[in-house]
Amino acid sequence: MSVLIVTGGLVSPAETSLFAAARKTLLQWRASEAAWLDLKVKVVMAEPIAEAALERLLGGAPPEAKALMGGRDTLDLPELAEVALATALDKEGVAYESATVAELFTARGAALAARAEVVYLSTTLLRDLGELETVLAPLLRPGLRVVAGGALAGVLAEAPPPGVDVVAVGYGELLVPALAAWARSGYETLTPPEGGSLARRGGAWVLRSGLPAGTSLDGLDTPDWAAAARRRGRAGWKVVQYESVRGCPYRCSFCNYPFLFDDTRFRYKSAARIADDWSRYAQDCGTQVVSCLDSLFTVPPKRLRELCSLLVARGNPVQWLCYARADDLADEETVAAMKAAGCVQVQIGLESGDPGVLANMNKRVTPEANLAALENCRKHGVTTVTTLVVGFPGETAETLERTFQHLRQGRPDFHFLATFSTRAAGVPVLSPENRARFG
DSSP: OEEEEEESOOOOOTTHHHHHHHHHHHHHTTTTOHHHHHHHHHHHHHHHHHHHHHHHHHHHOOOOHHHHHHOOOOTTOOOOHHHHHHHHHHHHHHOOEEEETGGGHHHHHHHHHHTTEEEEOOOTTTTHHHHHHHGGGGGGGOOOOOEESSSSSEEEEETTTOOOOOOEEEEHHHHHHHHHHHTTTTTTOOOOTTEEEEEEEEEEEEEEEEOOOSBTTTOOOOOOHHHHHHHOOHHHHSSSOOOOOOOOOOTTTOOOOGGOTTTOOOOEHHHHHHHHHHHHHHHHHOOEEEEEOSOOOSOOOHHHHHHHHHHTTOOOSSSSEEEEOHHHSHHHHHHHHHHHHHHHEEEEEEEOOHHHHHHTTTOOOHHHHHHHHHHHHHHHHHHEEEEHHHHHOOOOHHHHHHHHHHHHHOOOOOOEEEOOOSTTTTTTTGGGHHHHHHH
C-alpha cells in the first residue's frame, strides 16, 4: 500500500513562482461562481509571494526584521495536518509519501501521485469547491483513490464532488485506522470506527469518525515532529505547530470554526499534557517556539493558569504564541502570567472598534476590553497581532471611522484586514434568522 498525504492551500506564501500561482488561480476561477470576490482575496494573498521574490532579489531581509519575524526558514515547515496524519500512519505501519497542494502541479507531485494507491487530501486550507476541483484535477486517474478529510469535510459530505472516493468526516486520528484496514482489504471493506458511521452519498462513501468520550483530547496521539524531521533529513524544527483544542465555546457570526470536525462541543487537552508535549518537542526536536493553531488558547482560564505554572516550573522549555480573546487579556494578571511562562505573541480578533458592529457579530466583547488587552500586552512585552473584519452587516462609513480611531488608540504591533465574505459554508450569519435580520 502506498499513501500520498496532500496538505496545504492552493496558493501559499511558500510559492516560488508568481507565474505558477497565477496559473493555478486561473484554473480555480474557471470553477468558481464568485471570481470577482476571489480576485480580492488572491490579491491580498499575493503580497507575501511578491515579498519573498523581492527579498530574494535584494539578498535577504534586514537583520532587524529577521530577528523579529524569524526570517523565512519556516516556509518548509510541513502543515500540522501532514504531521498528524503521518503519525497515525506510522502507528498503523503504513508507508506514505507527502506533498503540498502546490506540488501537485509540478513534476515531483505528478510522480508522487503516479505511484500512489490512495491520496489522503486535507481540505482544511482549501476555501471553496472551486479550489477543491482544481486540486482534484491532477489526481483523476484510474486506480487512484482519493480520501478527502480535514476540517471542511463535513461540508463536502452533503454532496461529494466527482473524483472523491471517501469523504472522511471528523477526527482524523480516529479515521486513519479504519482507512488503513480498508486498504489492507484491497479496498473492498470499509468499516467505520466505533461510534462512527458509513453511508453512500452519490459516488462516494461518507465515513464519520464519531466523537471522543467527554471533553478531554488527551487520548489523541501527539503529532510526532521529530519523525517529520527525520524524514526530511533534519535534526529538528526551530518552530512547530500545535493544536490543543477542537471547536470553540463562542459563536461569532462570521466564523464556522465551532462547527468543524462534525462536532459542536468544545474539547481540549489538559495543561499537563500540553506541558509534556512541549517539553518533549524541545528535547527531541530542538524546538524553540510553539505556534498554537487553536481557535482560542486562553480558555478555559483554569487550564491556562495551570499551564503557565507548569511551564515556569520547568524553566520555560519553549516560547509560544497563540490566539486569544481580548476579554481574557484585559485581565493584567493573565497577561503577566503568560509572559512569565514564555508567551511572546498573541493573535487577537479585534474585528471592529464599533460596539454596534461587534454586537452584530456576536463577539461578546467590547472596544474597551480590546484596548485594555492591547495595553496589557504592550506593558508586559507581548507582541500583538490583530485582525479586523471590514464590511460586516451594519458597517457604515461612521463605523469604519470608529475602527480606524480604535486602531490609532490601541496601537497593536500588527494588524490585518479581512473583507467580510459569506463564502465559508455554515457561518451563523447565513442562518435564516440572520438573513431576515440583515437582509
